[in-house]
Amino acid sequence: MQVTHERCAGIDVHKKTVVVCCLSLDMNGKPQRETRTYGTTIRELLNLCDWLSSSEITHIAMESTGEYWKPVYNVLESSFEVIVVNSHHFKQVPGRKTDVKDAEWLAELLSYGLVRGSFIPPLPQRDLRDLTRQRTTLIRERASVINRLQKVLEWANLKLASVVSDIGGVSSRAILKALVAGVEDPEALAELARGRMRSKQAELIAALSGRVRDHHRFLIQMHLDHLEFLDRQLKPFDARIEQLIEQHMPPVEVLVPAAESKPQTDSSSDLPLAWQQAMPLLDSIPGIARHSAQLLLAEIGSDMRRFPSAAHLCKWAGVCPGNHESAGKQYSGKTPPANRWLRSILVQMANAAVRCKASHFATVYRRLASRRGHKRAIVAVAHRLLIAVYHILKQHQPYRDYRTTDSGQRTQHQLLQTLQHRIERLGYQVQLTPLTAPQPPS
Known part of the structure; x- marks a missing residue:
């Protein structure tokens, strides 16, 4: 397997101590490991930072253990590329669970590029x-x-x-x-x-x-x-x-015009907005008020370049169906565990959006709730809401409901087709004939 990072480190984080394993390649391409243990006070962490710098470490992976990873991350983030790894995403061989082995395993996975970092937002x-x-x-x-x-x-x-x-x-x-x-x-x-x-x-x-x-x-x-x-x-x-x-402003090199400016045609439209500019755009979505918009910005930010597509954002938020298939059979599609704060506010916004009778989200809810139930329909609406949020923040355009004037006729036609298919599955054949309007008396 090809080595991605020649000089990296793995950190096993605890409340009082951190175990660090530095992994590098010698002249012959063989891995060399050095393991040390440090405390978690600021002086000990600064000593750790000096040792990693003297070892010419470029990348660091550490386990996201409760709140204990945050003091370590605060000290190291300015000097190294730090990857915070979910403990469920890497497993040690059974029977080899020690602090030193965990640090070595993290460093080895990082050297081959096999760890997936968690999303750590910027300081503001x-x-x-x-x-x-x-x-x-x-x-x-x-x-x-x-x-x-x-x-x-x-x-x-x-x-x-x-x-x-x-x-x-x-x-x-x-x-x-x-x-x-x-x-x-x-x-x-x-x-x-x-x-x-x-x-x-x-x-x-x-x-x-x-x-x-x-x-x-x-x-x-x-x-x-x-x-x-x-x-x-x-x-x-x-x-x-x-x-x-x-007070929030994006970095100087990524400043963009205000939301009410003309649509951009170049790649600068992908650049993030200031939060004050993003607030009215989010507020234009049915079901999202100012309080909800603040929570959205706090959880996902305004920079959508972190997520390659809307599907990646929905997967990270836990509002998309799960993927569990084996031997050609599809098993439970329950939504994956994710950010509970974001998922909670999305469900609240979905419940508010479906009360807007003339919105697309209300139409989606009514179509799904009749056959899938309220909870599944609300999660589906939350999924679509987050897709709308992604494109609005990415394109810097307010929400526009794509429902057309004939949407009511299309919804009625879909309902008739669904009911006809149900009757046919019961073994009957039905032919739909529109009722003629009664003639007014002469």
Whole structure:
């Protein structure tokens, strides 16, 4: 097998130590290995960087072990070409599992070009990704607090959630704070409703007639305080994310005109946009709002040159069918494991896109959901959404629904063909004859 990298290294990463194997070829073309162990403090990692530089190492492969690979990557990325490898993509021979053997195996695979690196975004995108993921975690935690608050209200015979759509809203919080303060009269509590909620006075009075004890008041107060704390934390995250998006600019050599400029005809159209320019393009897709566009930019960025095609991006995101065939038989086609943050937001966007009745995505969903079910149809819509995102960011053009004026007729024709085929599979033959329109009375 031909050697691709003559001087490379493999790193087995742990919490407190890293085991490094340097692999090089001598004058006779024979591999020479040297293995050392370093700590994970910044001083130890700088010593590791100096040793690799003195050994004239050009490429490094290391295992993506939890969060422990990140400190090592931070030190080495500026001096070497570092490849972070998924541990599921390489396997050692059974019975030979040691730290030194793992490092040697990684170095040997790298020397022959047999390792596939994970996608590591540039530093500005990593910062944006940290912020959006932390904000998503806070939003999910806020939803959990709302659920726990609802649990307490049910235990106190307060059916507030049966009347209001959001028990964390302004009117609900005013009612709950008065309840904690000791107000027990349902009519007095119902008077605290604001806006359109004031039209539901009778329902509120019936829902707020419960059996509230001091124990319930204490828990309600704790949950309200927790909600206010999370709301205060979310605001700086929103502001910081907006600031990063406004300040981001691609490198000087890849600057492109704004999105509203004329379509480009040369190869510069493949160059990445600034995030501020990409936001309105993503917002033009049905089902994608500004919040969703921020999450997309944090996970995949605006540079589509990293992915050779839209199919590669969908495979990386885990929204394409799996490929499992053996002996000419196709087995389970479940979607492969992938970026759970990206997959989650794609599914949310797909659920929003199918509610746009006049969009192509709604048509695809209705066609698939009837025979494949809701979940499979949503994943298929998420797949098409990501394909649209890829081409929009690559071509710098807003979304255009390719549905034509006769799309309704084509959809009806496809439905008739499907139903006719189903009847024929049951052993019957049917002939479709259009009904004549009734003549108006003379």
